[in-house]
Amino acid sequence: MSNSDRDPETGISLVDGPVENPDVPSTPSKEAKLRRVKRWLSGTLSQKNLMALTGLFLCFFLIIHLAGNLQLLLPTEVAQWQFNFYSKLLSENIFIHIISYVLFASIIAHALYALVITINNRRANGKRYEYDHRGASSKWYSRRMGLLGTVILFFLIIHLRDFWYEVQFGHLPVDKDGQEDLYTLVVTVYRNGWYVLIYVLCMIALGYHLLHGFFSAARTIGIYHPRYVNWIRVIGWVYSIGISAGFALVPIYVHFALT
Amino acid sequence: MRIQLKIWRQENRATPGQLANYDLTDVNPDMSFLEMLDTLNERLVRQRERPVEFDHDCREGICGQCGVMINGRAHGPLPNTTTCQLHMRSFKDGDIIYVEPFRATAFPVKCDLKVDRSAFDRIIQAGGFTSASTGGAPEANSMLIGHDVAEAAFDAAACIGCGACVATCKNSSAALFTAAKITHLALLPQGKIESRQRVRRMVRQMDTEGFGHCSNTEACQVECPQQISVLHIARMNWEYNRALF
Ligand code: FES
Numbered sequence: 001m002s003n004s005d006r007d008p009e010t011g012i013s014l015v016d017g018p019v020e021n022p023d024v025p026s027t028p029s030k031e032a033k034l035r036r037v038k039r040w041l042s043g044t045l046s047q048k049n050l051m052a053l054t055g056l057f058l059c060f061f062l063i064i065h066l067a068g069n070l071q072l073l074l075p076t077e078v079a080q081w082q083f084n085f086y087s088k089l090l091s092e093n094i095f096i097h098i099i100s101y102v103l104f105a106s107i108i109a110h111a112l113y114a115l116v117i118t119i120n121n122r123r124a125n126g127k128r129y130e131y132d133h134r135g136a137s138s139k140w141y142s143r144r145m146g147l148l149g150t151v152i153l154f155f156l157i158i159h160l161r162d163f164w165y166e167v168q169f170g171h172l173p174v175d176k177d178g179q180e181d182l183y184t185l186v187v188t189v190y191r192n193g194w195y196v197l198i199y200v201l202c203m204i205a206l207g208y209h210l211l212h213g214f215f216s217a218a219r220t221i222g223i224y225h226p227r228y229v230n231w232i233r234v235i236g237w238v239y240s241i242g243i244s245a246g247f248a249l250v251p252i253y254v255h256f257a258l259t
Numbered sequence: 260m261r262i263q264l265k266i267w268r269q270e271n272r273a274t275p276g277q278l279a280n281y282d283l284t285d286v287n288p289d290m291s292f293l294e295m296l297d298t299l300n301e302r303l304v305r306q307r308e309r310p311v312e313f314d315h316d317c318r319e320g321i322c323g324q325c326g327v328m329i330n331g332r333a334h335g336p337l338p339n340t341t342t343c344q345l346h347m348r349s350f351k352d353g354d355i356i357y358v359e360p361f362r363a364t365a366f367p368v369k370c371d372l373k374v375d376r377s378a379f380d381r382i383i384q385a386g387g388f389t390s391a392s393t394g395g396a397p398e399a400n401s402m403l404i405g406h407d408v409a410e411a412a413f414d415a416a417a418c419i420g421c422g423a424c425v426a427t428c429k430n431s432s433a434a435l436f437t438a439a440k441i442t443h444l445a446l447l448p449q450g451k452i453e454s455r456q457r458v459r460r461m462v463r464q465m466d467t468e469g470f471g472h473c474s475n476t477e478a479c480q481v482e483c484p485q486q487i488s489v490l491h492i493a494r495m496n497w498e499y500n501r502a503l504f
Contacts, residue, residue, distance in 0.1 A: 039463065040503065042466075043462060043463065043466055044432075044462075044465070044466050044470075044471070044472045044473070045462055045495075045496060045499050045500075047472065048472055048473065048474075048496075049496075049500065117472050117474075120471060120472065121429070121430035121431070121432075121471035121472055123364060123469070123471075124363060124364050124365065124430060124431040124432070124469055124470055124471035125362065125363065125364065125429075125430070125431050125471070126362050126363050126364040126365075126366075126367075126431070127362050128362070129328060129331055129359055129362055130265075130267070130278055130357060130359060131265075131330060131331045131357035131359070132331045133330055133331025133332050134331060134332060134333075134427050134429065134478060136332060137332065137338070137427055137478040137481035137482055138429075138476035138477055138478035138481070139476070142474070142475065142476040142477070143429050143476055145474065212475070215475070216474065216475035218493075219475050219489075219492065219493045219496065220473075220475070220493075220496055221496065221497075221500065222493055222494070222496040222497025222498075222499075222500050222501075223493055223497075224490050224491075224493035224494040224496075224497055226490060229490060229493070
């Protein structure tokens with residue numbers, strides 16, 4: 001591009017190749033394609049897309065996870081067999097193994113991108129206001145996604161240590177059917193009242209995170225029609241309350257009913 | 260009524276600046292906020308001090324020049340109002356009022372309450388042109404546009420570029436402004452032809468200027484004097500994602 005193609009004052013290019021006609025598919029050169037991919041990866045909207053897609057995948061995963069947990073609410077005898085059977089079923093399934101890698105990748109990408117985005121936004125803010133009352137025009141949890149996310153990350157670390165690590169690397173006793181007895185491990189952990197309290201508090205944080213995250217993800221991927229937007233709000237509320245209340249219910253029930 | 264002002268004073272871009280205190284004793288509740296600043300400036304001029312510089316033009320809520328942060332909110336305590344349409348009756352006798360310039364890295368302070376909002380102009384420039392033919396006025400019925408589409412495009416076009424969306428956004432994101440400009444043209448047949456190229460270039464320009472990410476807190480919609488809907492941002496995202504394929 002020669003210099004005369006740029007606005008001398010602003011440096012913006014005045015021409016950007018031929019204007020594309022959407023009806024005639026253009027064939028960009030390999031280089032141009034690569035440049036476009038690079039630009040896409042560093043753009044604000046694409047970074048938000050990545051947050052949205054990983055977030056929505058995690059939302060989907062939570063439903064599957066909750067379905068497993070709710071089996072703990074069954075009568076003790078059935079619950080033990082059912083829960084251990086379910087965990088065995090999952091751990092032997094190759095498809096679930098692949099999903100679990102995608103899951104870890106999503107969690108890491110979601111957290112890392114959140115960090116990158118937060119740093120960029122700090123930079124965009126410039127000097128702070130001496131007197132800041134901007135909070136009056138938005139909901140607190142929509143502004144505190146980073147904090148809520150950190151609480152969830154903290155919870156995840158404890159959670160993975162106590163259950164995932166034990167299953168993968170620890171030695172679990174076997175139940176009377178010869179299955180690894182994850183059930184007893186879970187029930188033992190939930191005997192601790194403090195653990196249950198922290199668990200429930202983290203689920204409240206999760207609920208608020210989902211409340212904003214689910215609807216925000218839908219916006220980010222571009223659902224703009226007012227009708228769908230209203231559905232998404234309702235689904236978001238039902239989903240967030242359902243997930244957080246559902247997860248919180250299990251340790252409470254186990255703690256008070258089984259001990 | 261009596262008003263205590265704490266106004267941001269800054270000589271130029273390079274100097275640091277700080278809050279200065281002013282005491283006004285005879286404020287009329289029917290004055291607009293800018294008229295109240297005018298009376299302060301008259302006094303400062305009489306005292307041979309440098310008056311407070313602030314942007315304004317139409318004083319009837321349509322030009323978008325008068326953006327300042329009042330008590331920590333863009334354009335003051337009322338939602339969807341410009342500073343020139345805010346009146347002193349919205350405050351109480353004896354109130355302390357903080358007046359600060361809009362803050363964002365992309366909006367450097369020029370002097371006192373004046374900020375450089377030319378980043379917005381460059382975003383618009385990056386959008387390029389529409390394929391409207393020049394020459395004699397075309398026959399009005401040669402290009403049919405449905406009423407609801409025309410209304411929707413007009414809703415977006417109502418953006419006056421005041422910058423309140425950026426100032427109130429915790430991420431200093433210009434998403435609402437850029438989205439309004441993109442949707443406005445993407446809806447109409449004249450603008451549809453270049454819409455893919457336009458959305459890519461405007462978003463790229465928005466990023467280059469150093470605005471932040473939109474995290475959908477929707478604060479911008481509350482402060483926007485033209486009540487531009489945040490759904491335009493979703494529409495921009497949609498156009499942007501579609502333009503990739
Ligand atoms: S001075 Fe024009 S909108 Fe306030």
